[in-house]
Amino acid sequence: MVKKICGIGAGYVGGPTMAVIALNCPSIEVAVVDISHSRISAWNSDKLPIYEPGLEQIIQQCRGKNLHFSTDVEKHVYEADIIFVNVNTPTKTGGRGAGKAADLTYWESAARMIADVSRSNKIVVEKSTVPVRTAEVIEKILVHNSNGKVEYQILSNPEFLSEGTSIQDLLNPDRVLIGGNDSLKGQEAIQKLKAIYANWVPEDRIITTNVWSAELSKLADNAFLAQRISSINAMSALCESTGADISQVSCVLSKNTKLGSRYLNASVGFGGSCFQKDILNLVYICECNGLVEVANYWKEVIKVNDYQKSRFVKKVITSMFNTVSGKKIAVLGFSFKKDTSDTRKTPAIDVCKGLLADNACLSIYDPRVSEEQIRRDLSMNEIPWENSIMAEAMRFDGTKQVSVYEDVYEATKDAHGICVLTEWDEFKEIDYQRVFESMEKPAFVFDGRNVLDVDKLREIGFIVYSIGKPL
Ligand code: NAD
Ligand code: UGA
Numbered sequence: 001m002v003k004k005i006c007g008i009g010a011g012y013v014g015g016p017t018m019a020v021i022a023l024n025c026p027s028i029e030v031a032v033v034d035i036s037h038s039r040i041s042a043w044n045s046d047k048l049p050i051y052e053p054g055l056e057q058i059i060q061q062c063r064g065k066n067l068h069f070s071t072d073v074e075k076h077v078y079e080a081d082i083i084f085v086n087v088n089t090p091t092k093t094g095g096r097g098a099g100k101a102a103d104l105t106y107w108e109s110a111a112r113m114i115a116d117v118s119r120s121n122k123i124v125v126e127k128s129t130v131p132v133r134t135a136e137v138i139e140k141i142l143v144h145n146s147n148g149k150v151e152y153q154i155l156s157n158p159e160f161l162s163e164g165t166s167i168q169d170l171l172n173p174d175r176v177l178i179g180g181n182d183s184l185k186g187q188e189a190i191q192k193l194k195a196i197y198a199n200w201v202p203e204d205r206i207i208t209t210n211v212w213s214a215e216l217s218k219l220a221d222n223a224f225l226a227q228r229i230s231s232i233n234a235m236s237a238l239c240e241s242t243g244a245d246i247s248q249v250s251c252v253l254s255k256n257t258k259l260g261s262r263y264l265n266a267s268v269g270f271g272g273s274c275f276q277k278d279i280l281n282l283v284y285i286c287e288c289n290g291l292v293e294v295a296n297y298w299k300e301v302i303k304v305n306d307y308q309k310s311r312f313v314k315k316v317i318t319s320m321f322n323t324v325s326g327k328k329i330a331v332l333g334f335s336f337k338k339d340t341s342d343t344r345k346t347p348a349i350d351v352c353k354g355l356l357a358d359n360a361c362l363s364i365y366d367p368r369v370s371e372e373q374i375r376r377d378l379s380m381n382e383i384p385w386e387n388s389i390m391a392e393a394m395r396f397d398g399t400k401q402v403s404v405y406e407d408v409y410e411a412t413k414d415a416h417g418i419c420v421l422t423e424w425d426e427f428k429e430i431d432y433q434r435v436f437e438s439m440e441k442p443a444f445v446f447d448g449r450n451v452l453d454v455d456k457l458r459e460i461g462f463i464v465y466s467i468g469k470p471l
Pocket of ligand 1 (some may be wrong): 008009011012013033034035036039073086087089108109110127128129131158161162163273274291394
């Protein structure tokens, strides 16, 4: 019987995932641990470290009952029957495979710690997204660092939640994937984990596979989603050259039951902590296996994404008479998508840096992202991936030319142009007549998410550019 679960890593995945397990399994003690004291104290406070609709209510319901947040990592690992490892697996920034391979430093240190403190048999669950065959490495670390008395079963149980809808995704997942090995003990471990999910997930949605298939399926899943966005974004460029309208093209494609209706929204580019990282990880694995053509195929997905961001920047600059130097441009939205405060790999960073490199003055408004976060993101010099056409802009730090506002009307006052970079619902409700009157003329709108009513804006007097639509 599983009495206690420990989740290592209290981030965007660890926090919500473990909270939903606690909610649905009241007889199981769930501890979420992290080495970051500030993260754990935020989880124990009224201001949670991440914003997700519905999360606060679950935390209030379970925290202090069967859900605990703690920095006492060793104690909770020692006591747990099942350990979910939810640590970050970013792209390596130095050494072999830098800029592509997954950095497993955090995973490895978690595995070494588990081996050090465990005195009873454990099921170790890979929740983080990892390269295929990571379980093999983890097993070696665990087995070679244990006293021989502890048995480990390693399962791959990748997470498919999306930020902004993570609670709904976790409460009602389209699938739960569990990969384990074929041995009797491997199969028993799968059944134990399956029984936990079966408390709220219909059994026919719980898929079991071997470990390698589960690990690779997660990378494939993200690669396919990102590929679809790059496909529609590539089409959006063609629409602009031919007079076709990307919304109409998307609508036609979405009615094809063979294609399905989702992930067909053209945008300024995909962002988020995972799509680029996981594709680069896939590319690296292909290269290591000598599959150069396959690696090159997936690289194109990221190349098109970079192209889309740089195309947007170019459109803003060329439309505004080939210079934005000294012009105030209001940026509406900074998070990588609506309903999240997460800015990791948000296209807004690259677009802002591209405009700053042409000497623009930016006034940024986002309903959920703090000024401190925006400034940190814009001053960071990220290592560009090998083929990045955004490389030059990414090195640019122009935070002195940036102001951050808490009010959309202040942000847009005296601006020459507006760039909508996140599809926050509230941007549809803005009084654009009032905004127009307070702006310099001609007043431009560049809708990087195709969320605004173009006809209405043009009626007011704006010059409007939308992705993949006729001017
Ligand atoms: P995150 O950075 O928000 O959280 C990771 C946490 O792990 C951090 O708080 C960090 O302090 C902690 N940590 C690192 N090493 C530790 C250690 N040795 N002991 C204890 N704590 C440690 O990352 P995230 O967004 O939650 O992503 C985690 C993993 O899940 C990644 O592999 C990611 O690819 C995958 N994933 C993320 C999402 C998402 O939407 N963010 C969705 C599916 C899968
Ligand atoms: C994505 C996947 O959807 C999840 O299944 C996966 O678990 C997760 O990555 C992960 O592994 O981290 P997430 O990045 O949170 O989830 O958000 P998405 O809704 O997939 O959006 C990603 C980016 O694509 C956003 O910038 C979004 O604005 C953009 N997007 C999405 C588009 O430009 N067009 C679309 O049609 C859909």
